Amino acid sequence: MDDWPDPLPDDWCWSHGRVEHDDENTYRACMECSHVFQTEADLIRDHNAQLADMRTRHSEEASAEMHDATSAAEIWTCPHCIHDF
Numbered sequence: 001m002d003d004w005p006d007p008l009p010d011d012w013c014w015s016h017g018r019v020e021h022d023d024e025n026t027y028r029a030c031m032e033c034s035h036v037f038q039t040e041a042d043l044i045r046d047h048n049a050q051l052a053d054m055r056t057r058h059s060e061e062a063s064a065e066m067h068d069a070t071s072a073a074e075i076w077t078c079p080h081c082i083h084d085f
């Protein structure tokens with residue numbers, strides 16, 4: 001964290017260590033890490049990428065139960081900090 005500014009600016013994303021601005025067009029900002037999902041598609045893409053990564057570390061049986069989300073309604077946690085929305 002040596003290169004993080006001090007104090008941290010507004011809109012600082014703790015998951016990525018950078019400023020991420022949200023505005024009235026932003027789909028969702030995580031309440032915990034402040035990551036900004038500009039669109040629902042961004043959230044679904046990041047969520048499914050996390051699942052793809054998890055599948056590489058789990059058994060075939062467990063992986064078979066990890067279905068990609070097709071809608072944000074299926075996603076309850078931030079894919080970056082795993083905090084509940």
Ligand SMILES: [Zn+2]
Nearest residue numbers: 030033078081
């Ligand atoms: Zn988060």
